[in-house]
Amino acid sequence: MKPVKNWLLASTIATILATPAVTTANSDVEKLTQNPANWATWGGDYAGTRYSKLSQINTQNVKNLQPAWTFSTGVLRGHEGGPLVVNGIMYIHTPFPNTVYAIDQKTKAVIWEFTPTMDADVTIPVMCCDTVNRGLAYGDGKIFLQQSDTVLTALDAKTGKRVWSVQNGDPKLGMTNTQAPLVVKDKVLTGISGGEFGVRGFLAAYDIRTGQLAWKGYSMGPDKDTLIKPGKSTTWEDGKVTPLKPESSLATWKGDQWKIGGGTTWGWYSYDPKLNLVYYGSGNPSTWNPVQRPGDNKWSMSLWARDADTGEVKWVYQMTPHDEWDYDGINETVLVDQEVKGKMHKTIVHFDRNGFGYTLDRETGELLVAEKFDKSVNWASHVDMKTGRPQVVPEFSTEHNGEDVNTVGTCPAALGAKNMAPVSYSPQTGLFYISGNHLCMEYEPFEVSYTAGQPYVGATLSMMPAGADVLTGKKDDSTNLGQFTAFDAKTGKIVWSNKEQFSVWSGSVATAGGVVFYGTLEGYLKAVDAKTGKELYKFKTPSGIIGNVNTWEFEGKQYVGVLSGIGGWAGIGIAAGLDSGEASTNSEGLGAVGAYRSLSSYTKLGGTLTVFALPD
Amino acid sequence: MKINPKLPQCLMLAGLTFAAANIQADDKFRVCADPMNPPYSTKQLTGYENKIAALFAKQLNQEVEYTWLPERIGFIRNTLKAENEDGKGFKCDVVMGVPAGYDLTETTQPYFHSTYVLLIAKGRGWDDISESSQLASLPLQRQEGLKIAMFDRGPGTEWLQKSGLLEQGVPYQSMTGDSEHNVAMQIDKDLRDGVIDMAILWGPMAAYVLSQNPPASFIAIPMQSTPDIKFDFSIAMGVRQGDDERKRQLNTLIEQNLPEIHSIIGSYGIPLLPIPKQNPAKDDDD
Numbered sequence: 001m002k003p004v005k006n007w008l009l010a011s012t013i014a015t016i017l018a019t020p021a022v023t024t025a026n027s028d029v030e031k032l033t034q035n036p037a038n039w040a041t042w043g044g045d046y047a048g049t050r051y052s053k054l055s056q057i058n059t060q061n062v063k064n065l066q067p068a069w070t071f072s073t074g075v076l077r078g079h080e081g082g083p084l085v086v087n088g089i090m091y092i093h094t095p096f097p098n099t100v101y102a103i104d105q106k107t108k109a110v111i112w113e114f115t116p117t118m119d120a121d122v123t124i125p126v127m128c129c130d131t132v133n134r135g136l137a138y139g140d141g142k143i144f145l146q147q148s149d150t151v152l153t154a155l156d157a158k159t160g161k162r163v164w165s166v167q168n169g170d171p172k173l174g175m176t177n178t179q180a181p182l183v184v185k186d187k188v189l190t191g192i193s194g195g196e197f198g199v200r201g202f203l204a205a206y207d208i209r210t211g212q213l214a215w216k217g218y219s220m221g222p223d224k225d226t227l228i229k230p231g232k233s234t235t236w237e238d239g240k241v242t243p244l245k246p247e248s249s250l251a252t253w254k255g256d257q258w259k260i261g262g263g264t265t266w267g268w269y270s271y272d273p274k275l276n277l278v279y280y281g282s283g284n285p286s287t288w289n290p291v292q293r294p295g296d297n298k299w300s301m302s303l304w305a306r307d308a309d310t311g312e313v314k315w316v317y318q319m320t321p322h323d324e325w326d327y328d329g330i331n332e333t334v335l336v337d338q339e340v341k342g343k344m345h346k347t348i349v350h351f352d353r354n355g356f357g358y359t360l361d362r363e364t365g366e367l368l369v370a371e372k373f374d375k376s377v378n379w380a381s382h383v384d385m386k387t388g389r390p391q392v393v394p395e396f397s398t399e400h401n402g403e404d405v406n407t408v409g410t411c412p413a414a415l416g417a418k419n420m421a422p423v424s425y426s427p428q429t430g431l432f433y434i435s436g437n438h439l440c441m442e443y444e445p446f447e448v449s450y451t452a453g454q455p456y457v458g459a460t461l462s463m464m465p466a467g468a469d470v471l472t473g474k475k476d477d478s479t480n481l482g483q484f485t486a487f488d489a490k491t492g493k494i495v496w497s498n499k500e501q502f503s504v505w506s507g508s509v510a511t512a513g514g515v516v517f518y519g520t521l522e523g524y525l526k527a528v529d530a531k532t533g534k535e536l537y538k539f540k541t542p543s544g545i546i547g548n549v550n551t552w553e554f555e556g557k558q559y560v561g562v563l564s565g566i567g568g569w570a571g572i573g574i575a576a577g578l579d580s581g582e583a584s585t586n587s588e589g590l591g592a593v594g595a596y597r598s599l600s601s602y603t604k605l606g607g608t609l610t611v612f613a614l615p616d
Numbered sequence: 617m618k619i620n621p622k623l624p625q626c627l628m629l630a631g632l633t634f635a636a637a638n639i640q641a642d643d644k645f646r647v648c649a650d651p652m653n654p655p656y657s658t659k660q661l662t663g664y665e666n667k668i669a670a671l672f673a674k675q676l677n678q679e680v681e682y683t684w685l686p687e688r689i690g691f692i693r694n695t696l697k698a699e700n701e702d703g704k705g706f707k708c709d710v711v712m713g714v715p716a717g718y719d720l721t722e723t724t725q726p727y728f729h730s731t732y733v734l735l736i737a738k739g740r741g742w743d744d745i746s747e748s749s750q751l752a753s754l755p756l757q758r759q760e761g762l763k764i765a766m767f768d769r770g771p772g773t774e775w776l777q778k779s780g781l782l783e784q785g786v787p788y789q790s791m792t793g794d795s796e797h798n799v800a801m802q803i804d805k806d807l808r809d810g811v812i813d814m815a816i817l818w819g820p821m822a823a824y825v826l827s828q829n830p831p832a833s834f835i836a837i838p839m840q841s842t843p844d845i846k847f848d849f850s851i852a853m854g855v856r857q858g859d860d861e862r863k864r865q866l867n868t869l870i871e872q873n874l875p876e877i878h879s880i881i882g883s884y885g886i887p888l889l890p891i892p893k894q895n896p897a898k899d900d901d902d
């Protein structure tokens with residue numbers, strides 16, 4: 001009796017003591033992100049704007065930028081995500097095996113490193129598109145690493161010692177993880193990958209001190225699993241914010257199909273501390289074969305707003321009902337306040353793989369703007385603002401055409417008008433900066449896999465340059481595969497757009513110096529004028545860039561840093577998919593095949609962090 | 617017909633091919649395969665693809681060398697098309713079974729042709745089914761009791777939909793994340809456990825399930841292709857695009873060994889159909 005009593009007492013005390021600590025942890029991250037010397041979350045701030053108030057490097061002097069120091073990560077394969085900088089210490093991560101380094105900026109020496117133990121034979125074969133990792137999270141004096149094998153690990157930020165680990169999924173069921181977690185208050189948020197294996201997506205919140213699961217909200221299934229409260233949680237329907245009916249997800253699936261329904265959550269998460277809501281997008285429905293899952297397949301391909309404490313759904317909005325094109329909806333959600341049609345809104349802005357840029361009221365889920373950010377997009381003519389549904393052009397509906405018909409010229413290609421590389425937003429210009437792809441496809445729902453045992457010869461991957469102008473959609477015989485575009489999310493208008501030879505697979509950063517930085521697949525770090533898009537600086541890093549450019553300050557100096565290291569779907573998947581190996585195909589797809597193959601003459605594997613600064 | 621009378625010529629021809637391809641005489645027959653994918657291939661070399669690889673290697677006077685990787689997304693990219701770490705050559709050269717005309721690889725001429733099979737567990741109230749079409753015309757009440765495996769990447773699902781039976785489908789992924797169990801093993805287990813009563817399975821997988829159970833446990837009905845849905849497929853070997861010498865060499869071996877190959881495949885109980893003439897214009901997408 002006595003020990004139990006003591007234990008209870010101890011536990012109560014711990015809870016009391018922990019409460020202020022919790023508040024500290026939250027305000028800690030918020031405060032850290034408000035100081036531009038840090039880069040403390042994947043997006044630079046909870047809103048995911050990837051905007052820095054630093055202005056030491058500006059449009060006038062950026063031409064003088066120089067690499068200040070570099071660091072080899074010692075790992076090949078694709079390096080996504082970017083460095084975190086917290087109170088002067090830098091934290092970087094690698095693809096599988098997910099090594100984490102804490103680096104002293106003064107000495108450029110490693111303070112500590114951590115490599116988790118993972119079974120490569122179990123993990124790597126279930127990672128669909130290279131063994132990428134999109135970064136770390138910081139909070140409560142800990143670094144949070146979401147390992148490929150689904151283990152979520154908390155490390156002591158000072159020592160690198162493991163504080164706790166929790167199994168977030170099961171690789172045997174095809175579950176893996178690639179995304180950066182996010183610390184919100186006393187919880188760390190993470191999701192799940194593996195749509196190709198029929199994994200049912202979810203967002204999970206774990207206690208930052210113990211790793212204990214606090215809540216888990218699935219993308220599809222019964223309301224008790226999705227944490228949708230019928231009558232209270234809402235969606236955009238009939239031109240208004242409408243309460244959801246009971247079992248709104250189940251009603252849109254046949255039979256048990258929802259159990260392997262996809263809707264994975266491998267993108268980026270953002271948070272509004274005032275509304276206490278977390279935001280993210282869910283991925284494509286599974287299984288791959290659209291015939292098998294008649295209906296809207298809710299809530300795959302949707303934007304979500306959940307209560308940070310309970311996971312309860314505030315609102316949800318489906319962008320691509322009954323996906324037939326693999327327009328995975330996981331791209332980042334940026335939270336900014338903007339005036340739309342004469343009225344100020346707390347908005348959420350999302351540029352989807354399907355080619356539409358969406359602006360919604362993030363408090364209510366009201367649909368405000370949905371316009372193409374690349375006018376070559378043709379699978380849907382427009383989004384009907386009343387129903388919120390895209391108006392699909394039957395010619396480009398793979399299902400409409402049937403399995404034996406090769407649907408030609410659907411834009412964008414399955415990799416989307418934009419993939420996972422996060423946009424940046426500058427309050428100076430009021431514009432969003434989009435790392436874009438500019439390709440169309442002959443029908444293929446995904447990188448068709450080799451699945452022995454079920455021969456079912458569908459069409460396979462064939463992509464070609466859009467060959468049309470981003471601003472007008474008019475055919476222009478262009479052969480570029482990438483675009484870097486400035487977009488006004490208040491009006492849905494493209495302001496300017498720069499062509500890139502290859503897809504832009506790097507997250508950008510906008511700064512108070514009026515400069516926007518991004519990386520290219522050939523490996524260039526580029527700086528452009530935020531107003532005009534004029535190129536002001538470029539430098540070729542050791543490998544192709546699919547990481548995010550971040551910026552911070554150390555000892556009074558502004559630094560810009562990026563991980564290079566080619567890979568990911570862009571570096572491996574696209575190149576492999578397009579390259580038939582025959583000389584004759586060099587000219588195919590208006591040169592796209594040759595162009596992508598030539599990527600290997602521009603860049604080779606190898607992870608490096610390059611840090612830039614102005615000369616002293 | 618176990619011994620090929622044309623073997624000496626075949627070897628000579630193969631030898632010439634080597635010279636042309638500048639392949640060393642002591643070169644290995646390098647196969648990309650799944651270590652746990654019965655009845656196709658296993659690390660214990662018990663699959664029919666292992667046996668055919670051994671047959672070819674023997675005739676080439678080579679050893680078989682395997683690069684093992686579960687056959688999932690990225691299999692071709694990570695095996696057949698992956699360069700060795702030292703930058704010299706590729707990890708492996710041949711995928712023993714791909715659908716003819718598969719376009720992630722170049723394909724040889726087909727070496728067998730099979731079809732999907734409707735497998736029905738006996739003694740569960742479906743013993744009267746002898747034609748697949750009967751399922752669609754069952755009284756509604758009986759239909760509602762039906763539990764049939766449905767795959768994301770198989771024509772069976774298409775057929776279920778067209779037969780109005782989608783609701784009776786129990787969904788499966790063609791790919792599993794489990795490196796210790798393949799889909800055929802899972803289906804075998806679930807058929808035994810009564811999770812499903814029937815499945816439309818590709819010939820080799822159906823044969824595997826049959827081989828794991830006492831004789832006469834199942835009714836096995838081959839599925840008939842219609843203009844709408846194709847159930848029968850030719851299987852070929854896959855090589856890297858542009859690896860024409862190896863393709864020629866394999867084509868010769870396939871041609872010379874067809875009876876032996878069919879005897880191996882047949883010994884696994886896999887339904888074999890005559891190989892139809894291949895349409896030379898494979899890419900009707902152009």
